[in-house]
Amino acid sequence: MIRWLIALGLAVLASPLRAETCRLALALAMDISTSVDENEDVLQRQGLAAALIAPEVVEAFFSSPAPVALAVYEWSGRTTQRVILNWTMINTETDLLVAASTVQQSVRSDSGSATAMGYALAFGATLMQQAPPCLFQTIDLSGDGSNNDGYGPDSAYRHFPFQNVVVNGLVINAADFEGELFLIPFFENNVLHGPGAFLEIAQGFEDFERAMRRKLERELKGLQIGALKEGAHQ
Numbered sequence: 001m002i003r004w005l006i007a008l009g010l011a012v013l014a015s016p017l018r019a020e021t022c023r024l025a026l027a028l029a030m031d032i033s034t035s036v037d038e039n040e041d042v043l044q045r046q047g048l049a050a051a052l053i054a055p056e057v058v059e060a061f062f063s064s065p066a067p068v069a070l071a072v073y074e075w076s077g078r079t080t081q082r083v084i085l086n087w088t089m090i091n092t093e094t095d096l097l098v099a100a101s102t103v104q105q106s107v108r109s110d111s112g113s114a115t116a117m118g119y120a121l122a123f124g125a126t127l128m129q130q131a132p133p134c135l136f137q138t139i140d141l142s143g144d145g146s147n148n149d150g151y152g153p154d155s156a157y158r159h160f161p162f163q164n165v166v167v168n169g170l171v172i173n174a175a176d177f178e179g180e181l182f183l184i185p186f187f188e189n190n191v192l193h194g195p196g197a198f199l200e201i202a203q204g205f206e207d208f209e210r211a212m213r214r215k216l217e218r219e220l221k222g223l224q225i226g227a228l229k230e231g232a233h234q
Helices: 002-014 038-052 055-061 093-105 117-129 153-159 183-191 205-220 223-232
Strands: 024-031 068-075 081-090 136-143 165-172 199-202
Touching (some): 024 038, 024 205, 081 117, 117 165, 136 183, 153 183, 165 183
Parallel strands (some): 136 165
């Protein structure tokens, strides 16, 4: 028994995914529903890849000696969710470059599905259960529309394990054809989840990279963690 415990302890020490070395498990979810055309999809992928290696984001990734575990997936219809980057511990800038390259070279798996936001969140919760143990867990849902297929975010939050998961949002094309900013209140009232959750806005897919840079920097530099700690004292 003692030998087994020693062996287990050595295995944990040798593992690159030790709980005490990971401060945040971060899953980024990209919208590939039918409202996102081919050019917009490219802008989204290239924008995310560029944001990941922007100087301010690189600095934020390594602002703490404890690394971040990163995953990226795409979503649209009820059965259309696919992992682009499986859980990767970002220990070095090389790890980040490889992750960004994986996103940049990825190709969308579907272009004709509706916007099943509840299913996208449920997939994210399941993916988060496969993440390395980290101090905090965050899902980022990017989208250019509201839920129009299957159950919504509220049902996902009721029926899937989100107890310790914060969900932030990135709204793309906040205004509809008549100029009404309907997506902002939709995301605020239905998508954001957990203490410190926040919304970032991209004014079109051309603005996606800037918005993603801003959001990643805010998350990785600990504003969200500070909000969580503050909420715990209330």
